[in-house]
Amino acid sequence: MYQLDFDKPIHVYFSGIGGISMSGLAQILRSRxxxxxxxxxxxxxxxxxxxxxxxxxxxxQKKENITPDIDLVVFTAAIRPDNPEYIAVMENKIPHITRSVLLGQIMRGYKDPVAISGTHGKTTTTSMISEIMMAAGxxxxxxxxxxxxxxxxxxRIGNSEYFAAEACEYTNSFLDMFPGIGIILDIDADHLDFFKDLDDIRRSFRKFAQLIPADGALIINTQIPDYEEISGGLDCRVILYGPDDSADYWPEDIT
Structure with a gap:
C-alpha cells in the first residue's frame, strides 16, 4: 500500500473531489x-x-484527465472499475489509494485522533464534538x-495534535483508521448492499474497536444490543454512555 510522506509533498489527484469527505481531505493536503x-x-x-x-x-471524468505529472490518485468509494479515470490509472500503473486509506494516514499523524462511528448520527455527533473541542481551545x-x-x-485546519473525523463503516472504510479515541453511537442493519446482515456489521464494529490502542479509549452506547460483544476484552479503556445510571455517563434533568 502506498504510504504518503507528509514531509515530501507531491501531486495528488482526487477522483471524485466533490464528495463531502474527499473535498475536505484535498484541502488538508493542500494546507500541507x-x-x-x-x-x-x-x-x-x-x-x-x-x-x-x-x-x-x-x-x-475521462482518461485524458490522468496526466503524467500526477504522482498519486485518491479514489472515492463511488468510483467503479469501469470509470475511465480508474482504467487510465491502472493502465499507467499510477500509485493509488482509497479515500479511507488517506484519511487513516492523515489521522495517524496526530497524537490525539478521535474517530466517530455508528450507522446513524455520525455527522451530528462529529459536529457537536467539533464545537466542544473548539470551545475548549x-x-x-x-x-x-x-x-x-x-x-x-x-x-477545519488546526495547529495542534487534536483531530476529529467521521469513521464510516461502509465498505469497512473505518478499518483503515487509527483512532486514539473511538466512538460507537449505534449499530443497525444498514448498507446491506455491502454487508451480509446485521451480524456481519457487528463483526466490523468489533474490528474497529480493536484498532484502539491500549492507552486509548472506546466510548460506546449501552443501548446497542449486547454491546459487550463489541467492547469486551479490549486492551483500551471502555467508557459507557446510556439512558440511565447503569452507564458511566447518562443524562439527567432533561426538559
Whole structure:
C-alpha cells in the first residue's frame, strides 16, 4: 500500500473531489503544501469553492484527465472499475489509494485522533464534538461529513495534535483508521448492499474497536444490543454512555 510522506509533498489527484469527505481531505493536503487537483462528474457548490480556493477541478471524468505529472490518485468509494479515470490509472500503473486509506494516514499523524462511528448520527455527533473541542481551545483539525456553519464548511485546519473525523463503516472504510479515541453511537442493519446482515456489521464494529490502542479509549452506547460483544476484552479503556445510571455517563434533568 502506498504510504504518503507528509514531509515530501507531491501531486495528488482526487477522483471524485466533490464528495463531502474527499473535498475536505484535498484541502488538508493542500494546507500541507501538496499540489492538489481532481475531478467530479458534475459541478456543485463544493467544486466551486475548491476552484475558488485555487484547486484545479475538472468537471467530467475521462482518461485524458490522468496526466503524467500526477504522482498519486485518491479514489472515492463511488468510483467503479469501469470509470475511465480508474482504467487510465491502472493502465499507467499510477500509485493509488482509497479515500479511507488517506484519511487513516492523515489521522495517524496526530497524537490525539478521535474517530466517530455508528450507522446513524455520525455527522451530528462529529459536529457537536467539533464545537466542544473548539470551545475548549484545542485548535483541532476537523473532517466532517456535512457543513458546519461555525467553520464555514466541512473541514477545519488546526495547529495542534487534536483531530476529529467521521469513521464510516461502509465498505469497512473505518478499518483503515487509527483512532486514539473511538466512538460507537449505534449499530443497525444498514448498507446491506455491502454487508451480509446485521451480524456481519457487528463483526466490523468489533474490528474497529480493536484498532484502539491500549492507552486509548472506546466510548460506546449501552443501548446497542449486547454491546459487550463489541467492547469486551479490549486492551483500551471502555467508557459507557446510556439512558440511565447503569452507564458511566447518562443524562439527567432533561426538559
Amino acid at each position: 503544501g501538496f499540489e492538489v487537483s481532481g475531478s467530479d462528474r458534475a459541478a456543485s457548490s463544493i467544486t466551486d469553492e475548491l476552484a475558488a480556493d485555487g484547486i484545479k477541478v475538472i468537471i467530467g 484545542t485548535d483541532p483539525t476537523l473532517s466532517i461529513g456535512g457543513i458546519l456553519d461555525s467553520i464555514g464548511g466541512n473541514v
